[in-house]
Amino acid sequence: MGEISIKINIADRIYPLRITTEEEEIIRRAAKLINDRIKEFQENYAVRDKQDLLSMCVLHYATATLKAEEASKHEDKDVAKKVQQLDEILSDFFSE
Template sequence: MSELIPVNIVVADRNYRLKIEAEDEEMVRKTAQTINEKIAQFKTDFAGKDTQDYLAMVLLWFATEQKDNAKLALLADETAKQIKELAQSIDKALEDHP
């Protein structure tokens, strides 16, 4: 297990001190940046809401993105399986007809 490092992350103008694995630091910082960018976008698109509303919108956006990514991963797995089956069929056909 690698050693945890302390990092300061700002989300929605609030500071959070986290302890994370060093190899996760870039991902955590990029995720926080994406969250803040989405909050800024939602503030522009939906004026008059409070920060909690914007955070809820970002949470829903992330959840939807993850669902879409899971669908794409499932589709990729299914496509890979079909390609493998086609390759096996082609190999068999080539073996049967020298």
């Protein structure tokens, strides 16, 4: 669980990081996703400024995160409701 130094390239800039060995794979995958999304935005929109592309990328991932959080909350409510229904059924069964 030691720390390592890596360099991550995002939007043609190098960022030196000190991370744990467990984080390395996920950080490299995240950087690749960001660079792929930037490339997609460059190809599909008439945007060349890296700052604008990074802003579009951040907006994309922030929106996706918020949607996932909302879906998770909805699923949690559904699970809680089903657990409550099951508890009521079991309570009725055992009280007879």
